[in-house]
Amino acid sequence: MASLSKIAPAFDWPHYFEIQGAPGVAKLNVAQPEFMKAVQTEVSTESVEALRGYLRLHFLTAAAPYLAHPLEQADFDFYSTTLRGVPAMPPRWKTCTRGVDRDLGEALGQEFVKRTFSADTKAKTQLMTEQIETAMKQEIENLDWMSPATKQEALRKLHVIRNKIGYPDQWRDYTTLEIKPDDYVGNVVRSYRFEDARQWHKLGKPVDLNEWGMTPPTVNAYFNPQMNDINFPAGVLQPPLYDTKLDDAPNYGNTGATIGHELTHAFDDEGRQFDDKGNLRDWWTPADAKGFEDRINCIRDQYAQYIVVDDIHINSKLTSGEDVADLGGTLLAYIAWKKQTAAQQLASVDGFTSDQRFFVGMAQWACENERPEVLRVRAITDPHSPGYARINGVVSNMPEFQKAFSCKAGQPMVHAPTCRVW
Numbered sequence: 001m002a003s004l005s006k007i008a009p010a011f012d013w014p015h016y017f018e019i020q021g022a023p024g025v026a027k028l029n030v031a032q033p034e035f036m037k038a039v040q041t042e043v044s045t046e047s048v049e050a051l052r053g054y055l056r057l058h059f060l061t062a063a064a065p066y067l068a069h070p071l072e073q074a075d076f077d078f079y080s081t082t083l084r085g086v087p088a089m090p091p092r093w094k095t096c097t098r099g100v101d102r103d104l105g106e107a108l109g110q111e112f113v114k115r116t117f118s119a120d121t122k123a124k125t126q127l128m129t130e131q132i133e134t135a136m137k138q139e140i141e142n143l144d145w146m147s148p149a150t151k152q153e154a155l156r157k158l159h160v161i162r163n164k165i166g167y168p169d170q171w172r173d174y175t176t177l178e179i180k181p182d183d184y185v186g187n188v189v190r191s192y193r194f195e196d197a198r199q200w201h202k203l204g205k206p207v208d209l210n211e212w213g214m215t216p217p218t219v220n221a222y223f224n225p226q227m228n229d230i231n232f233p234a235g236v237l238q239p240p241l242y243d244t245k246l247d248d249a250p251n252y253g254n255t256g257a258t259i260g261h262e263l264t265h266a267f268d269d270e271g272r273q274f275d276d277k278g279n280l281r282d283w284w285t286p287a288d289a290k291g292f293e294d295r296i297n298c299i300r301d302q303y304a305q306y307i308v309v310d311d312i313h314i315n316s317k318l319t320s321g322e323d324v325a326d327l328g329g330t331l332l333a334y335i336a337w338k339k340q341t342a343a344q345q346l347a348s349v350d351g352f353t354s355d356q357r358f359f360v361g362m363a364q365w366a367c368e369n370e371r372p373e374v375l376r377v378r379a380i381t382d383p384h385s386p387g388y389a390r391i392n393g394v395v396s397n398m399p400e401f402q403k404a405f406s407c408k409a410g411q412p413m414v415h416a417p418t419c420r421v422w
Helices: 002-007 013-019 033-045 048-066 069-084 092-103 105-116 119-142 148-159 184-200 248-264 286-303 316-340 354-364 372-381 387-395 399-404
Strands: 162-166 222-224 229-233 307-309
Touching (some): 002 013, 002 033, 092 105, 092 184, 119 248, 119 316, 222 248, 248 316, 248 354, 286 387, 307 372, 316 354, 316 387, 354 387, 354 399
Parallel strands (some): 162 229
Antiparallel strands (some): 222 229
16 A cells, blocks of 8 residues: 555545545555556646546536436437447337346346246256367367467366356345435446445455356356356347257357357466466466467458458457457367267258358357447457458358368468468
8 A cells, every 4th residue: 555655645545445445455456557657647737626527527427328318318429329320329128128237137137047048058058168168178288389388287277167157156135225216316326336335345355256247138258367267148048149949050159159269268368367266377388478479460460351341450469369269269169069969960951051050150149230430439449350250250260161161262261371279
């Protein structure tokens, strides 16, 4: 605390932590020292009135979506229409559902799981995850660019990754959060304070390895390097992404590739910064790092040729981490699917072979339509490539796809040279 006070003495840090309910903090991590130095400059050089104006603006901006309609509309006009090209507000039911998910996500999640996520679905997706982890083990063991010592570290980390499927083992308790039917903005503020207090209450206590960072209805997934876990909410395990009425080919192509994507993040240029216990420790050798970079540069060169919108190309240095995970994840899913169906006679369906249906399933999530304004913002800020590139960029590097669809060398869906990391 004393060191922080030296970096930014104009801000009363002990008082700040005291009013947050965390008095007596002596040690902390300053993740961004340069930011704290900038805070010092602003607080010590700007007038009090200017600082108050700045805080008023940001308070009103944060509150505007929950206030009277003119403020809500003004906020929407700028942040949604001007910046992202969205012409009209969503219907009220969407706004309400999103609000409940944001502030009472695990309460909503209990009902969502009860209605949509069966024990059979959980068991099947758990098995799929384990099969993809087995494929990852085999790929790590056979990598020609990773040293034996680093492979041992990678396998140790792989063996203790925790798979969280569907929903938390223990639901969050919202008993102390007061919700009033006639006080919308008050509910939002109280929900924010409830979550803020919940986070501060973790201080000095052991990490809760069962906690989730997404609500069960969320259509997304993630890998948490500090927890060393991969998380797949029930929301992402629904049609058309995962469909219990369909066979394994499209399900492994879609959900399996997502599982593989998140899994590879444990071992890439970001995941390597964290060991099997989630501690910040780089377990790669310089030679391993170079081998990875040499291969990822192939993907960077490929994706830099894709256009996002107008004449704006993908910033492949920004997106390469996700691009590599897309490619590696699809390959792992394909390997796992082949093993799962090895003893089966796979018939064609709707005129497509089983291999073709695997890749059609893999592409299904990227059926999308985005406005040019959104694409321009994302080209600068989003570490993910546009959907079409995340499909075509991946499969054009996969001989399995080219064989399935009889693609020939020199055709658009055959990338040369073939890029591969995992």
